[in-house]
Amino acid sequence: TQRVVIIGAGIVGTNIADELVSRGWTDITVVEQGPLQMPGGSTSHAPGLVFQTTPSKTMTNLARYTVQKLLSIEKDGQNCFNQVGGLEVATTPARLEELKRKHGYASSWGIEARLINSEECLQLYPHLDQNIVLGGLHIPSDGLALAARATQLLIERTRKAGVCYLGETPVTGIERAGRRVTGVTTPKGFIPADIIISCAGFWGVEIGAMVGVSIPLLPLAHQYAKTTAVPALAGRDLNKRMNGMNAELPILRHQDQDLYYREHGEQYGIGYYGHRPMPVVAGSLGLTPKHVDEKNMPSRLEFTKEDFEPAWKESQKLLPALRDTQIDDGFNGVFSFTPDGGPIIGQAPNLDGFWVAEAVWVTHSAGVARAVAEVLTTGRSQIDLTDCELSRFEEVQLSRAYINETSAQNFVEIYDILHPSQPKESPRNLRTSPFYSRQKNLGAYFLELGGWERPFWYESNSYLLKCLPAEWQPVERDAWSSQFYSPIVAAEAWKTRNAVAMYDMTSFHRFEVSGPGALHLLQRLATADVASKIGAINHALLLNDHGGILSDVFIARLDENLFQVGANTATDLAYLSREARRQGQWVQVRDITGSTCCIGLWGPRSRDVISSISTDDFTNMAFPYFTAKNAIINGIPVTALRKSYVGELGWEIQTSAEYGQRLWDIIANAGKTHGLIPAGRGAFNALRLEKGYRTYGADMNTEHNPYEAGVASAIRASKWEDYVGKAALERLVKEKPTRRLRCLTIDDGRSMVLGKEPVFFNGKAVGYVTTAAFGYTIRKPIAYAWLPSNVSEGQVVGIEYFGRRIKATVAAEPLYDPDSRRLLD
Numbered sequence: 001t002q003r004v005v006i007i008g009a010g011i012v013g014t015n016i017a018d019e020l021v022s023r024g025w026t027d028i029t030v031v032e033q034g035p036l037q038m039p040g041g042s043t044s045h046a047p048g049l050v051f052q053t054t055p056s057k058t059m060t061n062l063a064r065y066t067v068q069k070l071l072s073i074e075k076d077g078q079n080c081f082n083q084v085g086g087l088e089v090a091t092t093p094a095r096l097e098e099l100k101r102k103h104g105y106a107s108s109w110g111i112e113a114r115l116i117n118s119e120e121c122l123q124l125y126p127h128l129d130q131n132i133v134l135g136g137l138h139i140p141s142d143g144l145a146l147a148a149r150a151t152q153l154l155i156e157r158t159r160k161a162g163v164c165y166l167g168e169t170p171v172t173g174i175e176r177a178g179r180r181v182t183g184v185t186t187p188k189g190f191i192p193a194d195i196i197i198s199c200a201g202f203w204g205v206e207i208g209a210m211v212g213v214s215i216p217l218l219p220l221a222h223q224y225a226k227t228t229a230v231p232a233l234a235g236r237d238l239n240k241r242m243n244g245m246n247a248e249l250p251i252l253r254h255q256d257q258d259l260y261y262r263e264h265g266e267q268y269g270i271g272y273y274g275h276r277p278m279p280v281v282a283g284s285l286g287l288t289p290k291h292v293d294e295k296n297m298p299s300r301l302e303f304t305k306e307d308f309e310p311a312w313k314e315s316q317k318l319l320p321a322l323r324d325t326q327i328d329d330g331f332n333g334v335f336s337f338t339p340d341g342g343p344i345i346g347q348a349p350n351l352d353g354f355w356v357a358e359a360v361w362v363t364h365s366a367g368v369a370r371a372v373a374e375v376l377t378t379g380r381s382q383i384d385l386t387d388c389e390l391s392r393f394e395e396v397q398l399s400r401a402y403i404n405e406t407s408a409q410n411f412v413e414i415y416d417i418l419h420p421s422q423p424k425e426s427p428r429n430l431r432t433s434p435f436y437s438r439q440k441n442l443g444a445y446f447l448e449l450g451g452w453e454r455p456f457w458y459e460s461n462s463y464l465l466k467c468l469p470a471e472w473q474p475v476e477r478d479a480w481s482s483q484f485y486s487p488i489v490a491a492e493a494w495k496t497r498n499a500v501a502m503y504d505m506t507s508f509h510r511f512e513v514s515g516p517g518a519l520h521l522l523q524r525l526a527t528a529d530v531a532s533k534i535g536a537i538n539h540a541l542l543l544n545d546h547g548g549i550l551s552d553v554f555i556a557r558l559d560e561n562l563f564q565v566g567a568n569t570a571t572d573l574a575y576l577s578r579e580a581r582r583q584g585q586w587v588q589v590r591d592i593t594g595s596t597c598c599i600g601l602w603g604p605r606s607r608d609v610i611s612s613i614s615t616d617d618f619t620n621m622a623f624p625y626f627t628a629k630n631a632i633i634n635g636i637p638v639t640a641l642r643k644s645y646v647g648e649l650g651w652e653i654q655t656s657a658e659y660g661q662r663l664w665d666i667i668a669n670a671g672k673t674h675g676l677i678p679a680g681r682g683a684f685n686a687l688r689l690e691k692g693y694r695t696y697g698a699d700m701n702t703e704h705n706p707y708e709a710g711v712a713s714a715i716r717a718s719k720w721e722d723y724v725g726k727a728a729l730e731r732l733v734k735e736k737p738t739r740r741l742r743c744l745t746i747d748d749g750r751s752m753v754l755g756k757e758p759v760f761f762n763g764k765a766v767g768y769v770t771t772a773a774f775g776y777t778i779r780k781p782i783a784y785a786w787l788p789s790n791v792s793e794g795q796v797v798g799i800e801y802f803g804r805r806i807k808a809t810v811a812a813e814p815l816y817d818p819d820s821r822r823l824l825d
């Protein structure tokens with residue numbers, strides 16, 4: 001068994017110890033700088049509200065397990081969860097709509113929830129002002145975590161199971177040998193370890209700094225206050241009635257004013273996110289004192305009363321009973337925020353054995369702990385962690401300036417109504433392709449991802465709307481789905497299908513894998529046989545040992561020992577790099593995304609364009625589908641890859657960044673006579689969905705296997721070499737999938753959905769939408785959805801969108817060019 005050191009005995013560290021020891025790991029030491037009975041981190045004062053439902057399936061599932069576990073941790077007849085239910089109220093029409101969407105997420109992820117009117121809100125919560133509340137969302141399984149108690153009980157039971165706890169012991173350093181950790185230093189001595197898991201909460205930045213790992217979290221102070229006893233609650237001996245739990249009303253959210261509430265016996269607790277962001281540097285808080293109590297702990301800062309004034313006013317409006325009370329005790333409590341709001345879990349990309357589980361709420365604590373323990377003990381977590389991985393951040397997102405600005409923004413927006421496509425306002429223009437100035441001149445509308453500016457459509461194409469054939473005219477959209485959208489997208493889709501368009505593909509990850517060990521590495525990790533001829537491109541999957549999909553990639557063999565991997569995320573780079581290090585035989589993995597650029601030239605006339613600017617042979621014979629070669633385009637050296645995400649003839653043309661702008665100009669000029677236009681992500685997404693191409697992360701992830709996800713074509717059955725996941729596939733191929741990723745078309749031909757909506761069959765929520773777009777060629781909206789396998793082609797389902805059921809039919813896929821004639825000629 002591995003020697004594990006866990007740093008921090010908050011709700012996360014103690015839960016990880018518990019999940020590991022229950023899986024048979026025995027050599028576990030938890031090192032805590034504060035006193036163990038009250039360590040003084042965020043857990044020590046967390047009010048413990050657990051609202052489970054979020055737009056993220058992963059986060060909701062992590063919360064659901066946490067609730068189950070807290071209910072099961074019991075002593076003296078009392079468990080650690082007070083299941084009072086959760087109520088979110090709307091005081092604006094926009095919020096009322098938002099709650100409908102949220103109700104949809106609950107249905108999608110299988111959480112029982114009910115939209116209720118204002119009278120029902122009042123029945124559930126009599127203190128609300130009837131004149132303000134328009135309606136609410138009630139989730140009976142939400143409630144209050146007794147986090148500090150759970151931590152103590154976990155310490156007690158894991159100690160009995162052999163876990164060693166060292167209180168009042170700060171970790172002052174981490175030792176390493178090369179790229180591997182060897183242990184931690186403390187004032188009491190060195191503790192050797194194979195695996196170090198930093199569960200230091202908002203001190204995570206300082207722990208990361210000990211080994212040069214940037215931890216993308218920002219500690220922020222957040223206001224919490226308790227009122228004096230509320231006369232309306234007087235005399236309730238809740239402790240007796242509620243078996244030691246001091247609340248019986250549902251936990252309450254008033255997100256229109258950035259507020260939440262819980263009862264503390266006769267008092268109210270009020271949490272507020274409406275104040276200015278108040279960043280904290282954990283290292284400046286000093287050592288945790290020997291004596292910590294409710295009012296004296298490093299994570300509890302002085303209350304800034306003036307910041308709370310709006311909260312107090314609004315609270316008295318919503319809950320008139322509070323008008324007879326005052327603030328009894330307030331503080332600014334510290335906890336972690338991150339650039340995208342997600343937690344930070346996983347192994348550091350460049351340091352083996354250094355793991356983190358930070359920026360985790362009480363709400364997700366046990367779920368995260370189980371996931372980490374599963375990954376450590378079995379190699380995969382049953383809940384997908386793609387959006388939680390430490391390695392998901394790009395290099396530029398790990399700078400302190402980026403972390404601080406975006407995390408503070410996340411605090412500001414925590415309860416805002418956010419559109420799924422809504423981009424960050426700042427920082428922007430962090431990463432731009434060499435085509436950027438040309439795109440700006442063409443009126444590109446940019447959305448941001450991973451720091452990249454990516455054009456979604458070009459205003460310069462708006463003139464095309466006038467000449468669009470009737471059957472290509474865009475249909476009108478509702479107010480929500482028309483945000484971050486333009487009808488110009490229809491024109492760009494039309495031109496791609498009928499002439500030719502150029503797409504900026506620069507931001508797609510490109511990794512170069514080279515050296516004598518390159519072939520072996522990729523053969524060991526990929527489902528495709530990449531020992532093919534130089535110039536071949538293979539579509540492949542990277543799997544975990546259980547056959548779950550880690551990534552969906554294209555691998556081009558550019559030379560004997562030189563491959564290019566077209567991948568999805570920064571996590572892919574971390575994975576390939578780690579496996580390359582493990583492999584001994586020399587192989588280098590290099591991210592070439594930013595040093596190169598790429599234009600997708602696609603459409604039936606793409607060959608005419610490219611042949612007019614190159615003397616290389618681009619005929620079908622000389623340059624067949626799924627091959628790559630070096631070429632010269634008007635003097636510029638390029639690598640051309642004959643593949644297409646949009647389902648049309650064409651090439652991805654890559655060159656190094658310094659030639660980029662010239663390449664753009666050459667193609668744009670040559671294309672004029674062939675009807676070439678620049679086109680953006682809007683058209684790209686629509687065309688890819690018509691062709692049935694999946695997007696990793698949104699359509700499928702580690703929870704899915706290739707057969708149910710419909711990507712088994714990326715598995716080369718004849719490949720004799722062993723690769724990660726092969727044994728699991730041999731088992732899975734014999735099993736009948738219980739669920740399938742299905743293609744749906746919307747029956748009315750116009751109603752849009754955006755993703756994550758629940759899908760109903762025979763009146764029951766049975767699945768959820770992954771991605772959706774309007775299929776301009778087929779003249780219907782398309783939605784991909786996970787559904788039970790008994791829902792088959794031709795059957796009609798209902799997609800719930802803002803409380804409305806939209807009829808859709810399960811369709812055979814792909815919807816466009818099933819024989820791939822357009823690609824192969």
Ligand code: FAD
Pocket residue numbers: 007008009010011012013031032033034039040041042043044045046047048049050169170171172199200201202203207222223224271288299332333334335336357358359360361362363364
């Ligand atoms: P912590 O509890 O902070 O534990 C980290 C531990 O690491 C600490 O005990 C610390 O002493 C120790 N440590 C740090 N550095 C070292 C070192 N060098 N050596 C040894 N030990 C070290 N979440 C919810 O889900 N619901 C809520 O309603 C909610 N409300 C909140 C209200 C407030 C006011 C605040 C501040 C937070 C709230 N949270 C809530 C967030 C939640 O409290 C935290 O996210 C959670 O407690 C973090 O748990 P943790 O174990 O990661 O961190």
